[in-house]
Every structure is written in structure tokens, then in C-alpha cells.
Amino acid sequence: MVGDKPWQDVIEAGRLEKNWVTRVEFGRRVIAVYDTPSGIYASLALCNHGGADLCDGYFDGHVIECPLHQGAFDVRDGKAVSAPATRPMKVFETRVENGVVQIRV
Numbered sequence: 001m002v003g004d005k006p007w008q009d010v011i012e013a014g015r016l017e018k019n020w021v022t023r024v025e026f027g028r029r030v031i032a033v034y035d036t037p038s039g040i041y042a043s044l045a046l047c048n049h050g051g052a053d054l055c056d057g058y059f060d061g062h063v064i065e066c067p068l069h070q071g072a073f074d075v076r077d078g079k080a081v082s083a084p085a086t087r088p089m090k091v092f093e094t095r096v097e098n099g100v101v102q103i104r105v
């Protein structure tokens with residue numbers, strides 16, 4: 001990943017819904033932050049198929065299912081795993097620093 005983009009604070013890790021997706025407003029964007037058994041991941045909240053809010057979808061393990069047409073994405077790499085979603089979603093490099101979730105944007 002590009003190393004020169006700064007890390008930016010998104011949300012305190014303690015405020016994330018456990019094993020679920022949490023919506024975070026970040027500037028003009030809405031970010032979906034996913035708490036999973038293998039760590040924390042983040043993506044744009046807007047589904048690239050039809051613009052639905054993925055934060056209203058169903059989250060299971062590492063897969064977020066869109067609430068509108070049930071397309072699905074793997075939150076670890078953004079890969080589309082279920083039609084009608086075909087293109088990868090935008091994911092962000094994510095880390096937790098001093099209890100705060102940070103992403104590179």
C-alpha cells in the first residue's frame with residue numbers, strides 16, 4: 001500500500017459494534033468499519049453496484065452483504081464474492097493505534 005498517505009483517526013475501537021459493521025462519518029465520506037475475529041477492516045460505505053449503504057447490510061464473518069440487491073464483498077480485500085456485485089469495493093489500510101482505529105486515505 002502507499003506508504004506516504006497519513007494515518008487518520010476514524011473512531012475509538014471501543015465504540016465499534018462487536019463482530020458487526022459500524023458507520024462512521026469521515027469528512028464528506030461515510031466509512032464502514034468492520035470488527036471481525038481476525039481484526040478491523042474499513043471500506044467506503046457506498047455499494048459500488050447501486051449506491052446502497054453497506055452499513056445497513058448483513059455482516060457475517062468477513063463478508064458484508066448489501067441490503068439492496070444482496071451483492072456481497074469480502075471486507076479483507078474488497079473482492080466481490082456474490083452477484084450482482086462484480087467490482088471490488090474500495091477498502092482502506094487499517095490499524096489500531098492507542099485504542100483508535102486509523103485508516104490511510
Ligand code: FES
Nearest residue numbers: 047050066069071
Ligand atoms: S446496491 Fe449493492 S448490490 Fe446492488
